[in-house]
Amino acid sequence: MSSPDLSRAARQVNDHPATTALARxxxxxxxxxxxxxxxxxxxxxxxxxxxxxxxxGALAALSDTPAxxxxxxxxxxxxAGLTLWQATEAVGTREGAGARVKAGSKAVMYAALAWSAARFxxxxxxxxxxxxxxxxAQIMSHSGGRVAVAAIGLVVVGVGVYHVHKGWTRGFLRDLRRSPGRAVQAAGRLGYVAKGVALAIVGVLFVTAAWHANPxxxxxxxxxxxxxxxxxxGTALLTVVGAGLAAYGVYSFVRARYTRT
Incomplete structure (x- = not known):
């Protein structure tokens, strides 16, 4: 199958109502x-x-519920539905290399989450x-491993900063078909900023691990x-982050209904 044909087929799968429903x-x-x-x-x-x-931990908590x-x-x-949706977006998008990389990265992340949930x-x-x-530890065992781990950490920090920026500027509204109202906008803003801060700290820990050569x-x-x-x-900071993650959860429910397809 030629590249244009593959891209066309990916767009057809991406636009199919079943794929969209699974993404929701x-x-x-x-x-x-x-x-x-x-x-x-x-x-x-x-x-x-x-x-x-x-x-x-969240998956473990879910597994302990009656259902x-x-x-x-x-x-x-x-x-798995989000994985398919983002993977076909990565192959079929016409918005350039940046959009392909972004969609492909999300597909990998959602695939990992789907795999973890299935294993639980x-x-x-x-x-x-x-x-x-x-x-x-595996990466550090190879030549240049510490540099690679540090690079991974910096990328994660960058992703965190991107989330903070997307939340603070309300850039997440571009992912929706229409404005969801002030309350949901506030939830999305707080949610993206809180998640971005948490991700940035994860990235810093990777850089620190590389610096100290301690996996x-x-x-x-x-x-x-x-x-x-x-x-x-710290208690207050964690409480704010917890509230932000809950707000992101609320925003995710709204995105399930109004996501731009």
Whole structure:
């Protein structure tokens, strides 16, 4: 199949109502996951919870609910739908290389989330923090590994800054078919900024791990949030981040309905 034919086929799949419907389920799944994550962050802030305050912790919390298995499979299907939607967008978009890279990166992220949710549904849980540390150790074991880990950290910091900018400037409204109202705009703004701050700290931890040649310092979101909690006024800071993640969850529900297709 030639490149134009492949691009045309990808656009057809991307525009298909079934693909769009699955993507909407994915945004609902994202909303649920962020609300559960927000609750975990608040528990860490106020009660010193030792549960992982990250994606794996949120999936574990879902698995402990009465309908945990069904919920986890629904989350897995939703993120698989977002993976398909972003992958076909990456192949079929006409907006240039930047849009392809952005959509492709999102497809990889959603595929990882779908895989994790499916594994939890099958009774095979995993830890995001341990995975980050193991991956960092593997990369550092090669020549130039520390430079590569530092580069990954800087990219993650950049993604965090992008989220803060997108939230502060209300750039996320371009992802919607119409304005959702002031309350949802406020939720989206707070949600993107809070998520951006958390991601930036994750990136800093990777850079620190590379600097100290210590893979154990390259924790994921849980380590980043606990680092934030150790700062002056840490409880208040974590509470704000928790509120922001909950706000992002609310925005995700709205995006499921009004996302631009």
């Amino acid at each position: 389920v994915g945004y609902v799944a994202s909303g649920v996951l962020h609300l559960v994550l927000a609750l975990l962050v608040v528990q860490v802030a106020w009660f010193g919870s030792t549960a992982d305050a990250d994606q794996s 945990g298995g069904v919920a986890l499979w629904a989350v897995a299907v939703g993120f 549904a099958q009774g095979v849980p995993s830890s995001s923090s341990h995975q980050s540390q193991d991956l960092t 154990e310092e390259a924790g994921g979101l849980d380590a980043a949030l606990r680092t934030l909690g150790e700062q002056p006024f």
